[in-house]
Amino acid sequence: MYKIDFLKIVKLAWQNYDISRTIRSVDDISAKVSTNHVYKITFEDNGFIIAKLSYFGRHEHFVEDHTIINSLSNNLPYPYENILSRSLMKGNQLYVYRYQDALIDAWVVFYRPIKIKKRLPKRLNEEQIAKLGQQFAHFHKACHLIRNTLPPSSKTLKTDIDHLLEIVNSDFGAYEHRSKEDIIQKESETLFKNLEKFQFHQLPKIPVFVDWNIGNFSLTSSLKLFSRWDYDWFRMSSRILDFYFLSRVVSDVGDRTVFTYNIGPLMEDRFILFLKSYHAIFPLTSNEIHLLKEVYRFFILNYVIKDGRYFFHEIYASKLQNEAYKSYFPSIEKEFNAGKLLKALNI
DSSP: OOOOOHHHHHHHHHHHHOTTSOEEEEEEOOOSSSSOEEEEEEETTSOEEEEEEEOSSOHHHHHHHHHHHHHHHHHOOTTSTTSBOOBOEETTEEOEEEEEOSSOEEEEEEEOOOOOOBOOOSSOOHHHHHHHHHHHHHHHHHHHHTGGGSOOOOOOHHHHHHHHHHHHTSHHHHHHTTTOHHHHHHHHHHHHHHHHHTTGGGSOOEEEOOOOOTTSEEEOTTOOEEEEOOOTTOEEEOGGGGHHHHHHHTOSSOOOSSOOOOSGGGGSHHHHHHHHHHHTTSOOOHHHHHHHHHHHHHHIIIIIIISHHHHSOHHHHHHHHHHIIIIIHHHHHHHOOHHHHHHHHTO
16 A cells, blocks of 8 residues: 655655755654644754645645735734744745645645643633633734734635535545435535524634634633644634634533533533623624524534544544534534523623
8 A cells, every 4th residue: 555755745845945954854743633744844953843734625725724824923913923833935925835646635834833831721710711711802802903904715614514515415425424415414504594694794704713622722821822823724704613612621521532522512601601701801792692503513514524534533533423413413403502691691
């Protein structure tokens, strides 16, 4: 069986970027949970850089996302001006290397190393939850402030779900999602209907990173956001796309090695505490609260069903997809109660 030489691709990417700096070593520092590859390139002068290699989705979306992120990293105001890693430029353009052969179409981008401070504990106390709510409100406000200075984005929730439906109707998709097509179609139609009902498309689009698990960001000792890495799920969309993962961060269960994506964290009192703290600084609307349910539905359809086999290794992808059909989708209407959240926020 032919094995793809990812190290070779990363080395070619650097040689094409700057052949004058000699590589001493390339080390795989990937999280080992997803299929993306992250490498530390160390040079003969002991300097180093971070390389990310990806091969799912579309090349143009990869370039578009990283172009926006790089602009965001330069435009965010104090105290967030150094929260994101900046990508390397070549001349006046973001440098992205594309490698293509008979087996793979892969893309590499280089990041400057980013400083990391404290990680959150696996389970937060109430004081930490309240402070985190304040921090994300301030961060979202900063992203909202500079939203109109960023390059355009072509990805929307609709384009992603339309792509899922195309896959389901293809020969490959009919095999992968066999006997589940009706469920996917029904959940997609419900999503589109409720996005329209609660005016999702009228909400401001800001930069959102979606995947806010505690391994993706660090804070100061006073729990102020300090740095954020891992930009796989980045997009320009409503701020509420961040809230499902934030509910998981503050969940009573806490961070776990064996994870599941149930809707429960959105209804916990601990998440309500987070929302109250957030709402006091950057108020939420009734429609946004109702749309939390649809954000969750989109997350399952897009990141678990459509792209699960790219974001997670096979053992995780199969587990999560089976759980989606058996429990995630059925739980949405049964367990989510917008009224409880609205009452708590006095909306």
